[in-house]
Amino acid sequence: MSWLTDFFGDPANWSGPDGIPARLLEHLEFSALALVLAMLVAVPLGLLIGHTGKGGLLVVVTANLARALPTLGLLVLFVLLLGTASILPVIIPLVLLAVPPILVNTFEGIRGVDPELRDAAYGMGLTGGQVLGRVLVPVALPLILLGLRLSAIQVVATTTVAAYTGLGGLGRFVIDGFATKDYAGVVGGSVLIVLFALVVQIVFMLVQRATVSPGVSQRLITPKKGRL
Template sequence: MNILNFLNTFFSDGANWHGANGIPHRLLEHIQYSAVALAIAAAIGLPIGLFTGHTGRGGYALSAFATGARALPSFGLLVLMTIWLGQLGTTPAMIPLVALAVAPILVTTHEAIRSVDPAPVDAARGMGMTSPSVLFQVELPVALPLILGGLRSAAIQVVSTATIAAYISLGGFGRYIIDGLASHTYSDVVGGAVLVAGLALATIGVFWLVGRLVVSPGVRRGR
């Protein structure tokens, strides 16, 4: 059977559209894992990146951290966390996903703030604006497209890697891949992979829409 036949077999099976193992339910699970991991990573990475970018401190430390975080094997970390923590709900799966997402958010936020033209920043300080006001009213609006780019990159990585949650008996689209490989049902494997790819593409579309809504038109035209 070729890939098209596998896809037809998978998506035409009514059992894949209903119940706990149905595509709608697995989609909600996958989105939940991804959204929680991305939210935790953003809560860690954005404040640190904004602070270090604004103050100009910690650039080398961030580069070293990012290099180390990207070198971490997500699957290996998942296995380690499962052995260490046991089956504590989604916690063992969240840790590698958060570790994967923090680095691009942190580094991109730092670099986005550092790349802001110093002229308006100096003008704002000359007008007597406080340091937080300069950050949030001058630097952040200009740096927002790049910051969203870092969040988008992290989100795509998390969505693609959240399939590993199925390895520790959690849900999501990875369930089709893991179970399909175990039972040699390759239509499920192909269908699960296509669903993950489709969700990653949808994630790109969501961030494009968010950028259109929250980024100033003047900043968009300038870039």
């Protein structure tokens, strides 16, 4: 407890380029950029494959293989290949980490929509794009948001490795703390990372509550007749 008091009570940790606000902003920038890039790749691809039904098995297998990739190993590899003059060696592994949960959940969400609902939409004269945008996406939105939330939390936690390349973020407190035996910094930085991840989770829960239709939410928690 004294380490936390020493860390958060030190005025030097609250100002300057190495202070908590600056490191928090850097951590947020890295995480947000990686998540946005992953969304731009995974969401459209998941919607397309889920809607057409083509390539679903390939998506699941590829995503599971991607999850097994060691993020730190990829970070070291890209640092060796690209150097440390930019943030690309950090962003690329984070994007690769974030894509699989978003892609799989988007695909599964679209594919899992009741076929009768899909057929009814086509029967009303809606085009394929209209069925996707007006019917499938709203029903699949809880699963899509779940994939985004899982990826966001993983990215926030893993962005800590950015410190290995000399870049900023909250991981600097942990890495520099171990290097200088400043264990107050290690503990304080770890607490900040955990709190950041919890805030991200709360934000996504609020977004889901605000965007998901109450009817869809009720349908998710109400068991269908005939099932245990």
